[in-house]
Amino acid sequence: MDAMSQLRRQLHEHTAYLRKEGFLDDQFEQLQKLQDENSPDFVVEVVSIFFEDSEKLLNNMARALEQKIVDFKQVDAHVHQFKGSSASIGAMRVKNVCIEFRNYCEAQNVEELFGCRCFRCIQKLQYEYALLKNQLEYLFRVEQQIRAAGG
Amino acid sequence: MGMAAEAQFHVLAVDDSHLDRKLIEMLLKTSSYHVTAVDSGTKALEFLGVHEDEQNQANTPSVFPNDHHQDVDVNLIITDYCMPGMTGYDLLRKIKESKSLKDIPVVIMSSDNIPSRINRCLEEGAEEFFLKPVQLSDVSKLRPHLLKGIAKESQPNIDNIKAMEESHSPDRTRTNYNGLEVA
Numbered sequence: 280m281d282a283m284s285q286l287r288r289q290l291h292e293h294t295a296y297l298r299k300e301g302f303l304d305d306q307f308e309q310l311q312k313l314q315d316e317n318s319p320d321f322v323v324e325v326v327s328i329f330f331e332d333s334e335k336l337l338n339n340m341a342r343a344l345e346q347k348i349v350d351f352k353q354v355d356a357h358v359h360q361f362k363g364s365s366a367s368i369g370a371m372r373v374k375n376v377c378i379e380f381r382n383y384c385e386a387q388n389v390e391e392l393f394g395c396r397c398f399r400c401i402q403k404l405q406y407e408y409a410l411l412k413n414q415l416e417y418l419f420r421v422e423q424q425i426r427a428a429g430g
Numbered sequence: 431m432g433m434a435a436e437a438q439f440h441v442l443a444v445d446d447s448h449l450d451r452k453l454i455e456m457l458l459k460t461s462s463y464h465v466t467a468v469d470s471g472t473k474a475l476e477f478l479g480v481h482e483d484e485q486n487q488a489n490t491p492s493v494f495p496n497d498h499h500q501d502v503d504v505n506l507i508i509t510d511y512c513m514p515g516m517t518g519y520d521l522l523r524k525i526k527e528s529k530s531l532k533d534i535p536v537v538i539m540s541s542d543n544i545p546s547r548i549n550r551c552l553e554e555g556a557e558e559f560f561l562k563p564v565q566l567s568d569v570s571k572l573r574p575h576l577l578k579g580i581a582k583e584s585q586p587n588i589d590n591i592k593a594m595e596e597s598h599s600p601d602r603t604r605t606n607y608n609g610l611e612v613a
Contacts, residue, residue: 309565315460325452325453328449359512362541
């Protein structure tokens with residue numbers, strides 16, 4: 280198998296893997312369908328915006344949870360935004376953690392247990408996001424290699 | 431200079447999320463619409479030619495017959511619901527309260543599926559309510575609303591739309607069309 284076919288197979292298999300493991304859902308495929316000759320970098324551009332937004336939101340969430348008196352409405356607002364952007368690119372696992380997180384915030388229960396749950400949620404969120412970022416960056420590297428090889 | 435290019439409908443997209451703005455812009459462009467995307471309701475009203483003092487006042491009665499000019503030609507407005515400051519619902523109301531803008535179809539987008547919210551928007555005059563993430567199939571639902579807008583206008587205006595890219599028309603609703611892209 281030549282290098283190009285190998286790369287293409289890598290790309291195909293990895294995308295399928297990400298779909299199967301639930302990292303990405305149909306929405307990601309919609310983004311790929313929108314990409315065309317006039318906007319050949321559309322997916323990478325959108326995902327880059329997602330990375331920027333996500334990092335900002337995760338920082339904001341962490342800071343809000345560090346306050347002596349936590350403003351859960353504020354935390355919830357950040358998670359809501361994150362849920363929206365992850366849904367927009369098809370980041371299913373991240374989106375689902377956001378939904379779980381919001382359920383805790385909405386409960387507005389100021390017990391220590393609840394506070395711990397929030398912290399656990401944000402850790403889960405950070406973990407899932409880091410995983411996804413890794414996966415997508417790998418995907419884009421393979422795509423780049425294909426393009427560089429004339430594909 | 432006699433070539434009348436096929437006129438594109440001009441859609442104004444409003445969303446505070448950079449990501450969602452990029453998405454909706456792409457969806458609209460793929461569907462052959464000319465798009466202007468702004469990040470707030472205030473900027474949307476500015477773009478539509480509603481000046482700050484008008485924005486803050488209640489529906490001021492128009493004294494002069496030609497005072498409700500529009501700076502640019504927008505055929506449809508699609509706006510996110512949840513935005514800081516002016517929500518999509520607030521924007522919808524302001525548009526429906528404006529003599530010069532009330533006939534522009536407005537579509538609301540939201541990531542939350544809240545029936546009472548949806549009903550409120552539709553009752554206030556929104557043509558459609560799309561759940562995010564918005565799909566190409568949603569965008570295809572815009573066409574009838576845009577075509578209805580054309581039919582409402584008188585014949586001379588239909589010719590004006592066909593020659594949109596051409597010289598200025600003396601018509602009061604098309605004074606300063608210049609296709610500015612505001613991101």
